[in-house]
Amino acid sequence: MNAEIQKLKNVADLAKFEYMRGSIDYDELTERVQPYITAVNVRGKEMAKEYRMPFFPLTKSKFLR
Numbered sequence: 001m002n003a004e005i006q007k008l009k010n011v012a013d014l015a016k017f018e019y020m021r022g023s024i025d026y027d028e029l030t031e032r033v034q035p036y037i038t039a040v041n042v043r044g045k046e047m048a049k050e051y052r053m054p055f056f057p058l059t060k061s062k063f064l065r
Helices: 003-021 026-051 060-064
Strands: none
Touching: 003 026, 003 060, 026 060
């Protein structure tokens, strides 16, 4: 992972923790997590194309598990 994606992951993980605690609602969680999901999906598409593998996008529900 590059540094930018790692920073986005840290923000997303913190938002996930706060959501599970009940500190933030689902809409605020979506605002904080969506940049990370978008970045991971873009990188995933590139890697899948490079290695000729199928691409399975990351979704919000998958991230919250």
